[in-house]
Amino acid sequence: MYAPNLMGVLMKILNQQETAEDLLQEVFLKIKRYLPLYDEKKARLFTWMLNITRNTAFDYLRLKSSKQSKSTIEIDVHHSELESFSHSVNTDTIDLKKLVLGLNEKHRTILELSYYQGYTHLEIAEELNMPLGSVKTSIRQAILILRGFFSLPG
DSSP states (O other): OOHHHHHHHHHHHHOOHHHHHHHHHHHHHHHHHHGGGOOTTTSOHHHHHHHHHHHHHHHHHHHHHHHHOSSOOOOOOOOHHHHHHHHTSOTTTOOHHHHHHTSOHHHHHHHIIIIISOOOHHHHHHHHTOOHHHHHHHHHHHHHHHHHHHHSOO
């Protein structure tokens, strides 16, 4: 029922049929493993599955890129809140990544994992050994700090 839609997302991100098919299997294994953590009050089932699919594809691209090059990986911002935030100002004159570097280490690390590396909030909590609620609060605080940078006099 969901496989064709999730496969379409993988194909759009990866543009490689065989890799997308392999990752689709991985996606369904993750869905099965994390199903007890699914909360229907937070998102529809398909939206939750779609996030797992996207994050799996981004993990694959990140791993593939790190194998090819030891340089910093740059993944486009895919979360709507940060996208709308970054597009609400003239991105030609403001380098968002430089502003992120101005955050304290905790906020910077969490934002980089979430927005630039595609980690889910749960994955960040596990990676940094933090409560899930603290991760969400830190992301929100970091975004508010970034917004504050734009209201400072030039």
